[in-house]
Amino acid sequence: MLAASLLTTTQCVLAMLLYGGAVLWALFRVSWIELLADNRRQHLLFGSMFLLAVLWLVRRDFDNGLTFHFIGLTAVTLLLNWQLAIIAGTLAQLGMVVIGWDDSAALGANGILRVLLPVAVTLLISQGLERFKPSNLFMYIFISGFFAAGVSAVVTILAGMGMLTWSGELVMPAPLLEVFGYLLLVAFPEAFINGTVVAGLVVFYPDWVDTFDSDRYLQEPFDPNDKS
Numbered sequence: 001m002l003a004a005s006l007l008t009t010t011q012c013v014l015a016m017l018l019y020g021g022a023v024l025w026a027l028f029r030v031s032w033i034e035l036l037a038d039n040r041r042q043h044l045l046f047g048s049m050f051l052l053a054v055l056w057l058v059r060r061d062f063d064n065g066l067t068f069h070f071i072g073l074t075a076v077t078l079l080l081n082w083q084l085a086i087i088a089g090t091l092a093q094l095g096m097v098v099i100g101w102d103d104s105a106a107l108g109a110n111g112i113l114r115v116l117l118p119v120a121v122t123l124l125i126s127q128g129l130e131r132f133k134p135s136n137l138f139m140y141i142f143i144s145g146f147f148a149a150g151v152s153a154v155v156t157i158l159a160g161m162g163m164l165t166w167s168g169e170l171v172m173p174a175p176l177l178e179v180f181g182y183l184l185l186v187a188f189p190e191a192f193i194n195g196t197v198v199a200g201l202v203v204f205y206p207d208w209v210d211t212f213d214s215d216r217y218l219q220e221p222f223d224p225n226d227k228s
Contacts, residue, residue: 001056001114002160003065004105006169016108022116026086035084044208045084048076052092056114057101064169068186071156073118074149074194079201081210082123089115113160118152125151126211137217141202144211146195153190154183 004012035041052072059069077085093111096102102110126144134140164170198209206214 001059001067001069001102001110002106002163003067004103006065006164006167007106007109008167011163011167012105012109014108015106015112019108019111019116023086023090023111026083030083030087040208041080041084044080045088048080048085048088049091049095052076052089053095056092056096070190070193071114071118071149071152072194072197073115074122074145074152074190075197075201077119077122078126078144078198078211079209082119085119086115089119109163113156113163117156117159118149121152121155122148130211130213133216135216135219137202140212140217141195141199145198146191149194150187150191153187157183157186 007015035045055072056069059067061067073085073089076088079085080088090111093102093107093115097104097107122144125148129139129143161170201209202212202217206212206218
């Protein structure tokens with residue numbers, strides 16, 4: 001999470017326009033009739049929003065205006081699909097602004113970093129996996145869950161570093177190996193948290209996960225000796 005003091009006015013305005021457009025597109029693509037008719041899905045939406053806000057409260061704030069926390073959007077994207085994931089993340093972020101933990105002027109930039117990018121990366125990886133129509137449950141858990149969350153964290157960090165470099169607040173370190181080690185340090189716990197949540201959901205509540213094809217992943221194994 002970035003404070004507005006680390007960004008230029010141009011960055012804040014452009015980011016707000018981009019993020020606002022993405023949120024409007026998500027609102028337009030939601031099937032509101034189905035959502036209003038499904039109490040369970042409403043509970044999952046608001047529960048995801050609440051848990052994201054709680055997760056984002058566990059953070060490390062630095063004096064220069066930079067804040068680190070886990071993201072959690074990979075699990076939410078797989079649970080609700082991308083439209084509701086963006087809405088849940090946006091509502092959680094607005095709650096953080098209301099209680100004074102986030103900078104309202106940097107709402108767009110932070111929305112891109114911790115909502116749009118993780119959702120987009122997770123969506124691309126999960127849809128790429130589904131093109132092969134795998135039937136192995138662990139492929140969904142590890143690729144769509146663990147791997148997608150780790151990649152999302154790396155992309156978010158790199159994008160944040162890019163924003164800070166653009167604003168002149170960051171000078172890229174000369175040894176790239178140092179950056180690579182730091183990315184691994186951030187990516188692994190993010191992957192573990194999201195992957196564990198996804199594993200628990202698909203095992204105990206597979207019907208809750210919107211992107212999970214239970215008919216394919218949980219089908220009985222084919223027995224070639226069965227003649228019935």
